Amino acid sequence: MKVKLKYIYILLSAVLLAALSYFVFIRKSDPDSERDKILSSLHEKYYYLNLYGDVKYTGTAKCVSCHSDISESYHHTGMGSSLYKPDSGNEIEDYSKDFTVYDPKNDMYYEAYRKNGIYFQKEYRKDKAGNIIHSLEKKTDYIIGSGNNTRSYLYQENGFMYEMPLSWFTEKAKWDLSPGYQRLNLRFKREINQECMNCHNSYSGFFEYSENKFQMPLPEGISCERCHGPGELHVRRFTDKGNFFEAIESDTIDRTIVNPVNLPLEEKLSVCFQCHLQGDVRVFADGKKQSDFRPGMKLSEVKSVFVQDNYEKGDFKIASHAARMFLSDCFVKSNGGMTCLTCHDPHVTVKNSTKEFFNGKCLGCHDRNSLSPSKAGVDHGSGGNCINCHMHQGNTSDILHVNFTDHWIRKRTGDTGSGNSGDANDSEQKDKNSTPVTLKYFDFTNDGNSGLNLGIAYVMYYETKHPHPEYLKRAFPLLEEGMKKFPGNKTAQYYLGTAYYLDGRIPEAVKVLEKLVSSDTGNAEAFTRLGSAYEKSGDLQKAADSYEKSLKIFPENVKVLNLLGNIYYRTGKINEAAETYKKGIRIIQDNTAILTNLGDISLYQLKTPDAAFNYLNKALEYDPDKKETINSLGNAYLITGNKAQAEKLFNRVLSMDPGNIPAMGNLAVIYEDNGNENESRKMLLRILENVPNDRRAKEMLARLNSK
DSSP states (O other): OOOHHHHHHHHHEEEEHHHHHHHHHHHHHHHHHHHHHHHHHHHTTTTTTSSSSSSOOOOOHHHTOOOOOHHHHHHHHHTTTEEEEOGGGGGOOOOOOOOOEETTTTTEEEEEEEEEEEEEEEEEEOOOSOOOOOOOOOOOOOEEEEEESSEEEEETTTTTTEOEEEEEEETEEEEEETTTTTTTOTOOOOOOOOHHHHHHHOOOBBOOOSSSBSSSSSSSOOOOOOOOOOHHHHHHHOOOOOOSHTTTTOOOOTTTTTGGGGGGHHHHHHHHHHHOOOOEEEEEEETTOGGGGOBBBBGGGGGEEEEEEEEGGGGOOTTTHHHHHOOHHHHHHHHHHHOHHHOTTSOOOOOGOOHHHHHHHHHHTTTTTSSTTSTTTOOOOOOOOOOHHSSSSOSSSSSOOEEEEOOOOOOOSTTTTTTOOOOOOOTTTTOTTOOOEEEEEOTOOSSHHHHHHHHHHHHHHHHHOOOOOOHHHHHHHHHHHHHHHHTTOHHHHHHHHHEEEEHOHHHHHHHHHHHHHOOTTTTTHHHHHHHHHHHHHHHHHHHHHHHHHHHHHHHTTTHHHHHHHHHHHHTTTTTHHHHHHHHHHOOOTTTTHHHHHHHHHHHHTTTOOOHHHHHHHHHHHHHTTHHHHHHHHHHHHHHHHHHHHHHHHHHHHHOTTOOHHHHHHHHHHHHTTTOOHHHHHHHHHHHHHHTOOOHHHHHHHHHHOOO
């Protein structure tokens, strides 16, 4: 479905012609260097001057001085109160009762509480007798969400932002697991990435090539400039009063700031769609990121959004407003007359908009007399409620306990695509054996590199949502053909190399990624992927070199520090490995992978068992179910002579993972040492059932049988 935009583009072209001739007039009549730089940099593409890349964001405080009434009203909207620090003045949760949320999948209990004016969330586990055997708490640093429907909670460590396990669901007045945690409980380790933050807050000083590090403190709330663009020129227009602005005072529209009402249809919708068009995969244009979008641009200049080919029959999600609106006859048949702004004033909270207000919006297009007043069970009179009948109210498919409005306007809402009445589920996360979906561009976001970006989308879908080989199979021809047309597209080059890597075609991955980093020497992500490809190929020296280059670009990447430490460990550079691991722990102290590696290197190489026990026990304080750590701790007890404690730990691993080979092998050793040769044989046979060619198991079993 495509909305007819031809008449709008004709109108826009006329406006642009006038504007372009005006640009030339200004440059000839007044050669002011700063103004000339701004105007010439636009390449006669945009009407609004604040789309120029060097125009700065000023912050909401600058807007308040002239627009106090609008600012006060906006502050109470969901966008205006989207992120803030917790305190007694904004508290809506009920902390007076002992709310406890239990996650049976992980056997964990969660509580949110307030202590001495500071807010925390706690995780703990009980044994069969009711004794607490694990406890972990984190301080809440920020609240994300207005509280109109939900509030979730964030904490930070050295600027790295994470979501917390519990959210407050306002309508039900209850605590429950945060959205998505019913499917996969990431505990205190769900990373808040740039795209997530930028759609829930103002642009927040993201550290490029990190996954979740931001400049502290964070700005609080989505600012005016997210919809109106950077305000520097607009503020200067009314404060400097210099020659810079004299030439544009006669403009009908103030070109120093964007008013979305005056934009053509696609650009107008793009302002809202930058966050309210979630889709299934989002592919950014080469060299672009979320914060490069400025109101007045087309969204496709920054990113393309892909949806499943049957999205109109799919789930109703919390951020699917755009996709659902596009299904509505009201939108399709309006030929661009209906937009988000038709029914919503972004400066006014929906909570203050009455039934009569929204009915009036509907009746502005629909003549009440032409509706069906006599139909049984239908009230098209003054007492009717258009929204209740024609826009489904209920749970979204991705967030529990909310009553949300589906923006698919229909004669009868029915059941199709209406969300769920019970528990939410993440429909994007397909079972590994399920039928692959087909992705397609969402209307308005096809940027011309259709095949290339679709190939990227399939690789991203494979890596982040559903690792079905069909997605890579579809991606390869799209990427390979697309690269012939756009050989300089570095994003496509990265994802082609990634696709080869994920498909096990390591030499091809190395070739593509080597070419990429030779021209894009500041791409930390590409160096990391290339390092992994070298490691797969067995070239550990080149892997280390590549990881080191990645860390020169972003030194605080703890995951890459761990990878580099592992290479040092494998190549016998023990001191370098230990120091690299310790760098990671100084950045993120609860990284259990690094703590476990430090435990291993202390035990086996540095011969400091006390340090090993310290690191391994610390890792289990943060993650009591990490099998690698439990195995390593069992090894530490075994090496230091405490076979009874080691046996308990190895059996604990097998209770979690019955096919765990290291645990079975260690138990076989303990049973043999204890003279229990039959149990040792049984364990060795279990190993060989899983790994028939396991050399050590065969040797041990042969020795036992020869006795």
